[in-house]
Amino acid sequence: MLNSNSGDDPLLPGHLLDSVSLLSKKWHPAIIRCLSGNDENGFSDIQGRLDGISAKVLTDALAELREYEVIERREVSQSPLRVDYTLTERGAELNEVITSLADWGEAHLAEPASEQVVLVADDNARVSTMHTAWLEDEYTVRTARDGEEALRSLETDVGVVVLDRRMPGLSGDEVLEWIRSQRYDIRIVMVTSEDIDFDLLDLPVDEYLTKPVQQDTLRSTVAELFERREYDAQLQEYLALQSKIALLQVEYSDESLESNDEYQRLRGRLDELEPTSEAIEDADPETFERTPLENTS
Template identity: 75%
Template sequence: MSPSDASDSAVLPEYLLDSVSLLSKKWHPAIVRCLADTTGCSFSDIEDRLDGVSAKVLTDALSELQAYEIIERREVSQSPLRVSYTLTERGEELNEVIASLADWGETHLAAPATERVVLVAEDNPRVNEMHTTWLEEEYTVRTASDGEETLRRLDSDVGVVVLDRRMPGPSGDEVLDWIRSQQYDIRVVMATSEDVDLDLLDMRFDDYLTRSSVDWRN
């Protein structure tokens, strides 16, 4: 096998490593994306758009991209000196590669959106249904009709519990005590049709609502 054949069959050919090295430099892809779909940008325009880049680092990056014929520097005027940077044809092709990498990263590497789960614990089916209708467009809603089912449906994914204070089985008060004993990071909204009483002073809920309270979603 000739040296040329060995190079062609390499798992990581030299030109691929060179391409990766070029794109791995922090500001190179950013500059290419900054210049994409423009008729040209001045040095100060690029500096303003790339938050955190120093003038020296930007100067060096622009010079290197010019050496690779990825960008072109043109003098717009000499007195005062004004220059404009644009992508070359080679730069336009590289921009498509960078855009594809960005799409791939968004699909496969981006952290998934955190699911927001609300558990509605209420023994009245109509109230359960009402809360679910209010919330399901913005949250994942779980429902429970008594204390036992509430405890079974509770886990660390739940962010908020709307808790009927007087539901069957373990009461809402007892479920609240259990949630706090487990040290779950869960907000508890205690809901009831009863009048407020002095027992509430010792209860560790985040909000207390009566049946007449208006939309508590915010």
């Protein structure tokens, strides 16, 4: 067992242990970094920049860093009393070490960026190839030529499915129903060449696009659906319903919408799901600008 109090061990000399002890304190490296990049370094300035540090902890930490001659304290004015803290030459050298450690940690210890996987399910080979080409620069794209292959391709890493509604064998509606029955955390954009109908309201999709789909539309829709995966269930339901209602408002007259009971029921559901201001602040603000709703009573 290594003796941490001895400077005789060639692997862990005493001065190394002292250095590690200094840097292992929670707030010491943060204080040093804070002092290195700012001109105003009074006590309240430092505390304001370090979220969560108490006055007592900051006082103790500053005192210990002064003992190590890493920082120095000087009076800026006496009436009122104002003091300022700066790095010593020793502290500036230590800051370079901390910066190197931070860079090393970012390169070797940071969590790898999670892969974003899109499944494009469409029996039209030309459309599938085109949609894949539009998305593959940003995502890992898998393809399926029919409903059965789409189900076989559904693994836990799939985040978004671009789903053709009419495919041989299992239809897009059936694939959609199966995915929802399994409660997978997958966002789904249904793509179809059919006219928009009120049955859209019963489909548990997140977005609905009509062919031919434009490149920018598909890319922005998929990006938004990956963003929505981070939202809570209520906000996801609200945005999906908002998108459907906005689409129907484009396709149908106010008179047709007012006379449709299902549409009116879902308008009421949309009002129930109205997100709080906190939920909106946590979401991408552009999400609420893409599908503005008309006032339809």
